[in-house]
Amino acid sequence: MAKKQRTQHPQQSPQTYAPLGLWLAGAATLATLILLLLKFLAYEGVYTPPDAKRFNLVMWIAAGLILVGLAVYALLDPQRTRQFIFGRQARHGSNAAITLVAWLGALIVVNIIAVQYPKQWDLTEEKKYTLAKETEETLDKLSAPVHAIAFYTSQSSPQDARELLENYKRSSNGKFTYEFQDPDQNPMLAQQLGISGDGKIYLEMGERHEIVSYASEQEITRALVRLMNPGERTVYFLTGHGERDIEGYGNDGYSKLSAMLEAKNYTVKSLPLLAEKKVPDDALAIIIAGPQHPVSQEEVDLLSDYVAKGGSLIVMEDPVPLTQFGDAPDPLANYLVTIWGIRLDNDIVVDTNSSSPLVPFGVDYSTHSITQKLRGIASFYPEARSVSLVENPPHAVDSLIRTLDRAWGETDFATLQSGQAAPNQESDIAGPITLAAASEDTTSGARVVVFGDSDFASNAYFDRYANGDVIVNAIDWAAEQENLLNLTPKDTIYRQLKPVSNVTLALVAILSVCIIPLLVIGGGVAAWISRRMRG
Structure with a gap:
């Protein structure tokens, strides 16, 4: 087998x-x-x-x-x-x-x-993408890590902010980090951190924090300096005359402004001056927001003494017909026009450029520290009175916010009630209308900001347009918190393309349309002949 x-x-x-x-x-x-x-x-x-x-x-x-x-x-x-x-x-x-x-x-x-191992070179003439020397020194001195949360909605463009924050991160040796959040998709986080509006940046160092209103090197670096120097900063809101309630959550309240100030590390307190008989020593600024009754002469004297020693005052007074002033004298308004050259006019602003004529829009901003970053963003002031500047004021006065030419200050309140208001050259105040003014005594350091309206900063309007930024910037300036660090702004170099002469255009056309194609064809013919000759 x-x-x-x-x-x-x-x-x-x-x-x-x-x-x-x-x-x-x-x-x-x-x-x-x-x-x-x-x-x-x-x-x-x-x-x-x-x-x-x-x-x-x-x-x-x-x-x-x-x-x-x-x-x-x-x-x-x-x-x-x-x-x-x-x-x-x-x-x-x-x-x-x-x-x-x-x-x-x-x-x-x-x-x-x-x-x-990313590396960048800033080849722009003005070093547009290079942080200032002061910023780099501030980052070197950071005593603890700083985390930034930038709040941008899908409707905004965060690219510039991203590049700026990346520059901070790159120069910080690991001490500065950042992230982006959409407040519409994460409203609880925005509310928890006191963020309202678009484009805000929340900076956190340990248990301390600051809020930056817009992405700029100056604002972020100043916030870092404040984080490293966390001394208490207290502002007081005057009470006793029917002013806005800093704890009020209704539309008329100021709780949003108060929350924003606290998020910026301010301590916000009320000041019943008639009872206290003294302005507290730690007051960086006194804010008078929409009094319904006149501030007494006794209180004005106390405020005057405080300001004369270098204190600061922010006044927001509504039109007289909308208050309970009646025909009573207004010692505070008299003080402002006499000592500071800022007059609160007895009128109501009408703005025919606005869809609601009694809600004038501020569109013309000065280059003052309060408003220089707000150009291109309107603010509005429901039922406001105009603010005028006297000739030859005691101190330099800046008209912060103005309307367009078609607005005017109406002094005939009866025509407003009847809906027949029209500008009167003899009795009304012609536009453009000043809605806010600021002045500074460079000798004593005293600062005063005056608004002809208090509605714009209320809860109903705080998040609208630039309203919240206007009042927060005004308080920062009055409290002298805007210049903890001065960075020299980079000058923008504008370049223009010089027109090309007709002769140059003709030479370019001949070179590109005739000479270069002929050279290519000639090279091809030469190569073909060379091959034919080699057999």
């Missing part, structure tokens, strides 16, 4: 598994490209990796696997590798593929290095 022969299975050669190396290199290349894309999206703020360090490690591993896969293929099938590199087909047809792979690998490595 014959023996049963065993089936001989051919032994698998190493070359059989060589393609696995190419598959590994291809998959690793795809993974690396995807990770580089995610890294770019993370840099732009579109994507946030759960673990940045692990993400970078995975990216490096994927890049390394490209080389591992190619090495595996070369080891398992050295003959084809040599043929691919040195063979006739490679010499005549594979150079382009090799060059492409080499360039692709080089680009991947260079991109990984660039992402891991």
